[in-house]
Amino acid sequence: MDVVRSRAFDFVETVRQLPDVASILDAMSRTLGQHGFDYFCSSYVAPLSTESPREAVLAERLPAGFLDMYSEAQYVWHDPALRYCRTTLQPFRWFREAPYDPEREPRAVELVRRARDFGMVDGVVIPVISPTGRTGQVWFGGAEIDLPERDLPALHLMALYAFDRVLKLRGLPAAPQHALSLREREVLTLAAVGRSSDEIADALAITRRTVKAHIKSCCKKLGAATRTQAVMIAMRDRIISP
Template identity: 40%
Template sequence: MSGSTFDHATEAFDFIDSLDHLDSPGKVVEAVAKTFSLFGFENFIITGLPSPRERFEQVVLLKKWPRGWFDIYAREDYVRSDPIIRLCRNTTQPFEWSEAPYDRAGEPRAAEIMERATDFRMKEGFCLPIHGINGYEACFSMSGVDLDLSSRTKPALHLMAMYAFERARELLKPSLHAGSGLLTPREREALIWAAAGKSAADTGEILGITERTVTAHIASACQKLDAVNKTQAVARALQYKLIGI
């Protein structure tokens, strides 16, 4: 692991550890704002994706958005035409805002949303779609004007954002869920190495097992933790104290 990668991983784990000691959503907002500003982010929102019968403002969990932009976004019901939200519904992979497609000529409202956002210093962004196996849909979207988005920073941002979402959701709506069944020692090991940024192949070499076996352990852990991907499983395993950092 390179020095830069190690620094990003350390920052992520320090952030995760700090969230466990916070006892209110407001404190989570402050912690997220402080840490994510190190990567150039000025604004963020953690929100559910509304159904046709729900208003955007009804499903927002936490936010640090410019007041004027939030009022405009909610009043104009931009969530129905936002290309970022649309892509969130159709992928489980984190993406940069520039990767969310829309037709400027054929979708003038989508173009309007993206252009008006820049008036509030929301020029570039990074978004984490969040999907539950029971159909729950949400996202963690963050933005700024000069972002540090690289192959080294994105994994750290992904894990930190996922953990912040889980912590916010727990504080807002406490759950007794602590993992659907205990993880096996191998499942815990696989997630610990995944948290450290190791691939399935790397983990297999470390543990002396095949890459396929590692992948199977992670898939089993995802199922037990109601997670749709490895990063969400790591975040929940950390939250439920099933693995340590």
């Protein structure tokens, strides 16, 4: 198991015991600081009609003054990364992969410039779906990110677990528990250590189609939107232990 993936599993075990949001942010810093991630934010992608932009933020460690500026300028309605979260569940590089039109979206251009003024030049966004169906995101950023693409799944796992733990600590609905069959637990355990569907099929002497069916069943039972989220929930609830 590579170093980043091992640290991701250690993070999951650590966060399980942490008593407050600040401790989660500290754990993120310890785990990811050496890769250039200095700032973190977990939020819903849009405030409800009864919320201010700040109230949609669940946890954050951002440069001093940035969140005040972001909220006062109402950038939440012009942020291309938040908009892109509504169209994908896959991790993406912050403004680099979130599409926007510089000519037609001057507020988006302004946001990118002002974020860089605060030292937030690069980042990775992990879209998430809350148990109530509300779209959210976990953002990891800094001035210079050094994380290979192959390690994004580990970051994805950390983000999903952190988001769910923050919901619990804030007294908001978190993912429910559901029983999995022995075979489903075997499939998720292999998925958790990075095995592909073909590799899982070979290891368990079943077809790739059957593997996908088990993953789909796990997602349905666990209330997960993706395979990675299903792994996170199963690890959190100690249904599996990679």
